[in-house]
Amino acid sequence: MTDIGPGLADPAHDSQRLFRAVLDAFSHPGRIVALPRAPAGVGPLSPAATAFVLTLVDRDTPLWLDPAFDVAAVRDFVHFHTGAPIAARQADALFAVVEPWREPLLDGFAIGSDAYPDRSATLVIEVPSLVDGTPRTARGPGIATHETIAVAGLPASFAGAWAANRALFPCGVDLVFTAGTALLALPRGIVMEG
């Protein structure tokens, strides 16, 4: 057992503020949202990814960890603070924390069904930066005209993988990119160009 880092100092109010930031991100795809009073990152996880897990994951939501994040510090932290089961198989996970360079990036996770598209996974993708990557134009619900997204660290195959995910709509996975204490959401309905 490693020393377990602290969770949210004031669970009811901290998670409420963090959730509103996440909701703001989901409602405005591509918008970079700074997390208020984000907790310290645990092990290899950024503060933003740590905050996301503490806000939304619990014993009802199996969590899948990419091998890079599947370390004792993270496992013990998740178990102690959220009670979430660590999913052995990607397909069982409702949430996942992954690295951007894994290939194929989006395959293997639950995408829901036409009758229940909500039974799908949300992927937290840890990236080096939300602003330094190749700019791409995003359109869709939550975006007035268009939004420019320049997440760094994504493989060249990302555009194709995302187009394939978009084609599954209303099924598909939803993405949250995290870096430092900020995040950016890409729900399944968003079309990316460029």
Add this chain to the structure above:
Amino acid sequence: MPDSQHDGSAYNYAYLDEQTKRMIRRAILKAVAVPGYQVPFGGREMPLPYGWGTGGIQVTAAIIGRDDTLKVIDQGADDTTNAVSIRRFFARVAEVATTTRTAEATVIQTRHRVPETPLKDGQILVFQVPIPEPLRMLEPRETETRTLHALSEYGVMQVSLYESIARHGRIAKTYNYPVLVNGRYMMSPSPIPKFDNPKLDRNPALQLYGAGREKRIYAVPPYTPVKSLDFDDHPFEIERWSECCALCGSRESFLDEMIVDDAGKRLFVCSDTDYCRERRGEPVQ
């Protein structure tokens, strides 16, 4: 596991326990990701009866915080009994500031109306929904309607509207008028008058819909196209009054009709009390 926060009172902050709030929050994110799709959620019993806004209350309880300013309206008015009751509930369990001014509110919970004052980016409009399924009165079975949504098969509603035209010469549906969200999901806008339907289209605010008894949450993200169903030769149209508001003179707002004497004399006033007050330049009471 630190779960509930008692704050010295007998209740959790915003009434719901943290696990329930997380469950509702996850459902809200799914609803935002799939606009117009009704996400099933583990709706809880609330201390107000089903049919009286429990869905809206659960959604509000899952999002609201001390930084928020809450406005609650029923029939467009802040001081109708149900609006008063829900506003008091949140003032008590969520220590939240309340307002009657649309422009000041960060979260607006509503039953049956969309405020006349245009909403802004960052505001959240929470609708109380009695029957979330737009096809329910045409097909009572959930198993059937779920398949119709999966197939995007909405002919049954088109037929129903067309029958109305055949019978009346126009679409006689007046409230809970069905819409198509972002070209994919047919959605019930809740029993707002069709007068309010155009306000749902590309609204900068986030719209969240909560149906407590039926245990469904759905959403329309900001700026999302919301189209009221119609036909080329029978375009969608909204209610019009030949009268204007007797208090503020507005000809643009939804008017309530009041019977003011035994002879049946009528008076028309704005349904949106805050909008009407603002136009008259009166201070908030």
Add this chain to the structure above:
Amino acid sequence: MYVAVKGGETAIEHSLELLADRRRGARDVPELSTRQIHEQLALAVDRVMTEGSCYDRELAALAIKQARGDLVEAIFLLRAYRTTLPRFGDSLPLDTRRMAAERRISSTFKDVPGGQVLGPTFDYSHRLLDFALMANGEHPAAPTAPVDAAPDLPRVGDILEREGMLEPPPSEGSPHRDITRTPLTLPASRPVRLQNLARGDEGFLLALAYSTQRGYGNNHPFVGEIRFGAVPVSFVPEELGFAIEIAEIDVTECDMVNQFAGSHDVPPQFTRGYGLAFGHAERKAMAMALVDRALRAQELSETATSPAQDEEFVLAHSDSVEASGFVQHLKLPHYVDFQSELVVVRLLRAEVEARRRQAAFDRAAE
């Protein structure tokens, strides 16, 4: 004016004060204690605990007192309280074989191991108002039989089951869904249906069960067994890793045995419907068992044509708290929607009138 333009808040305050006043009733009559309610109106408490999904006699009694005896309202109060309670985990399934049965009867066999135990029941009472109760007379304590040394009471069903005459109960192992935490999805599993029926309104279930006996859903039931008594509740705390007994609760269990014609592959045998309720609630447990069996129509390849066999109809409408709320919400103001209707109906009437006038004009012109 029920929608006061100003002062709605004060009107609500006054309404609440009046309600509290009426609840108390005449002040020269002593106030009811919750203890009196759970001791002397025990069956009302049982119903509120069952449909409220919360085993707590004291709180159920409080809810009944607060609701002025309106049991549906009391169930609502208890449910709304229950929602706020944190979850520590799931207890192990109750083993009703370990019941200390106060009552146990079977209508399928004249005698069964363990015997027929009548216990406290209205069944053999003559329904004559007992005016002595008005005089507050104390009743002497009932004689009790010596406690049975062997607490395990085999189920009547077990005996038939060994012979292959009765289908075995469903095997354990599939993870259950708590319907108070997860939304209902259809088709529902039997455990989900049973949870729904356990919380379901007794009157609704009774009427549905009755309909199956009158030909709406072919059901040929026998009471395999009804038992009522205390059973232990066990729980495995994560930190201990083994089961400990944490409580003892009273339950009523009904194992209903039904004919089943069999099919090409399956020889004829008896099937079961199951009912369980907190406290002493035989009418509820029996109605639940009958409806449970009726809802198995599809699983047993029977034609499902009656309301009690229609899973979606039964499960969606069984809950008194949901039904009561939605029926009564019609009391809320609906004047915006009504105004929309007024506008359109006036318009349609004007159009009809215009057409009629035009037709009369055309006729006159000819």
